[in-house]
Amino acid sequence: MQTYILKEKNVTMVVMRIVIIGGGFGGVYTAGHLNRLLKNHQEIEIILINKTNYFLFTPLLHEVATGSLSPASIAEPLREIFRKTKVKFYQGEATKIDEESQTVYIDNCSLTYDYLVLATGTETHLRHIDHKEIFELKNLKDAINLRNQIIDVIENANHEKNLHTKDSLTNFVIVGAGATGVELSAELSDFIYGTIIKKYYPDNCTANDIKIYLLHSDNTILSYLNYKIQKYAAKILKKKNIVVRTNTKVESIYNKVITLDNGETIEAHTTIWTAGVIPNHLYTHEEKIKRIAVNDFLQTEKYPNIFVVGDIAKQESPAPMLAQVATQEAKTVANNILALIKNKKLKPFKFKSQGTLLSLGSWRATGEIFGINIHGRFTWWLWRTVYLFKFLSWRKRFRIMLEWTINLFFPRDITKA
Ligand SMILES: Cc1cc2nc3c(=O)[nH]c(=O)nc-3n(C[C@H](O)[C@H](O)[C@H](O)COP(=O)(O)OP(=O)(O)OC[C@H]3O[C@@H](n4cnc5c(N)ncnc54)[C@H](O)[C@@H]3O)c2cc1C
Structure with a gap:
């Protein structure tokens, strides 16, 4: 295990560092779970790196593109999400990983890690x-x-x-x-x-x-x-x-x-x-265009201290590229990092589908929940309610509720941004 000496308020302490690259569904939920599990471990540092300073709620992107919601409504500042937590946020683009020296290079600096979580998502293919x-x-x-x-x-x-x-x-x-x-x-x-x-x-x-x-x-x-x-x-x-x-x-x-x-x-x-999409990863032991192969515990085969979550992770039978997969994987990864730290047994990841909901414009949606197919106006209301409560803050939930209510009475916004 690597250790670092940190000098904070003139107190020197030995810390272990967990670095998460990617502040989307996988990365943010991993950081959140780790924060809860490790909140009493002052010697362990959690750092989240992301290109932008916000978490983006992708399932509502199409509503921004079509004038239903304003851009800021579906983005939550990462510093706000982790304001009262032990997660430290670093805005920047990770450009390289050296798995041997356990180092991540970001823009002009580098960070060493004990555990690394890769959650960098995909790009259009x-x-x-x-x-x-x-x-x-x-x-x-x-x-x-x-x-x-x-x-x-x-x-x-x-x-x-x-x-x-x-x-x-x-x-x-x-x-x-x-x-x-x-x-x-x-x-x-x-x-x-x-x-x-x-x-x-x-x-x-x-x-x-x-x-x-x-x-x-x-x-x-x-x-x-x-x-x-x-x-x-x-x-x-x-x-x-x-x-x-x-x-x-x-x-x-x-x-x-x-x-x-x-x-x-x-x-x-x-x-x-x-x-179609391709993975957007920095792991040097996998081809750029392939998802990173992981074992049942979501670790890479070669480096057990590197975990992968979200769209870039590929188990033997690959889970779909969905936010609900990324958030479930995040919980397993956080628990497994804690298990490694405490020398306990790791738990395998198994995806449990919570169902599917799909919007089809105003007042129409379809989906399947608990094996039952549903569609129509009620499904549309359910879709909106479910997604609303998936937002991390009440501030954004209220903002979206307000915009959706305005849309019931007024045309969508055609202001160019
Ligand atoms: C338009 C759209 C609609 C969708 N709708 C749904 C839906 O309704 N339901 C559903 O379940 N799923 C939906 N998805 C899929 C869902 O968004 C993904 O499955 C989910 O976001 C995967 O999470 P992730 O953490 O792997 O990646 P992402 O959430 O994409 O996060 C990756 C993060 O990593 C950052 N990053 C990338 N490279 C670097 C780097 N080198 N350094 C620092 N940061 C980096 C990115 O900026 C990004 O913030 C949708 C996706 C899109 C695009």
């Missing part, structure tokens, strides 16, 4: 597509950029005389009909038809001008969910005027022209890529 051709929905900046783009293209289409260019401005293409693609397309439809067109552009840009495509390479949308959820979601998307194309692959996108695998082309100024 674009394969051969140029970044400049598409919009993503992975972080707050992406959501703001997308909202600005939606407002801009309709503003431009409103005074565009060339019909061909106008078509391209009013075509929206979402690639990937997993949960993110489906939720986003439903919200996008509500934003465009229900707010932008209905309230603000009655003359030169009408509902007939708009086309929203949802493209998916599999033969069914939401392929990993059950048939009833797929069927209900498909019905709602149809009602919302979304053209769903399954068994359709994007071959290339160049100069705003999307070429499909059957040779057909769609011209669109706005293509949103939600089809």
Whole structure:
């Protein structure tokens, strides 16, 4: 075990250090559990490193992109979350790990660790597509950029005389009909038809001008969910005027022209890529594009003092890339670090699904809880309530409740950020 000498208030003490890289669902929940387990161990230090100074609630990103929520509502400052805890926050980007010397390099400095938790999540996997051709929905900046783009293209289409260019401005293409693609397309439809067109552009840009495509390479949308959820979601998307194309692959996108695998082309100024992710990790003993292989206790095989949680962890039978997996793994990892410190037996991780809920725009949602399929208005209310209580602070819960209430009486916000 490595030790360090810390001088605090002229008292010298020996400490052990646990470093967590990544302040998303996996990292923040690991830090929270460790804080509870180790609060009386002054000799143990917990450091959380994250690129941004906030924790981002990704399940509501599509609501920011479509004018329902403001960006600050879904971001919780990490310093606020850990204000009265023993977790120390370090804003910065970890650039390298040296597993042998147990060192993490961050921007211009380095930190040694006794235990390391990797929780750096994923990034969009674009394969051969140029970044400049598409919009993503992975972080707050992406959501703001997308909202600005939606407002801009309709503003431009409103005074565009060339019909061909106008078509391209009013075509929206979402690639990937997993949960993110489906939720986003439903919200996008509500934003465009229900707010932008209905309230603000009655003359030169009408509902007939708009086309929203949802493209998916599999033969069914939401392929990993059950048939009833797929069927209900498909019905709602149809009602919302979304053209769903399954068994359709994007071959290339160049100069705003999307070429499909059957040779057909769609011209669109706005293509949103939600089809696939790759891990975003620094572990040197795994290929960059692969999730990090971990044992039953979520440790890497080579270094038992390195744990992995969230989207980048891969057990023998891999759990889905979901927030509920990351938060459950976080608890196991915190308990197992304590067990290692106390020389006790480690516990294996087993994912217990808490069910699935999927929003489909205003007043519509679908899902499965305790093996029962549910959908409709009640499910939509349940979805909102569940997600509201997943926020870490009452401040954000109240803020979101207020914004959602305002949205019941007023159109969504079309201010560009
Ligand atoms: C639009 C969208 C909607 C989603 N909806 C749902 C949903 O409804 N339900 C659900 O269960 N899941 C949902 N997910 C998936 C869920 O967000 C992920 O499964 C979950 O966030 C994984 O947690 P994580 O800790 O592995 O990664 P993340 O939460 O992505 O956190 C990774 C963190 O690491 C930081 N980081 C990365 N590299 C470094 C570095 N080198 N140095 C410092 N910091 C770094 C990042 O800034 C980020 O804060 C959604 C995802 C998206 C993108």
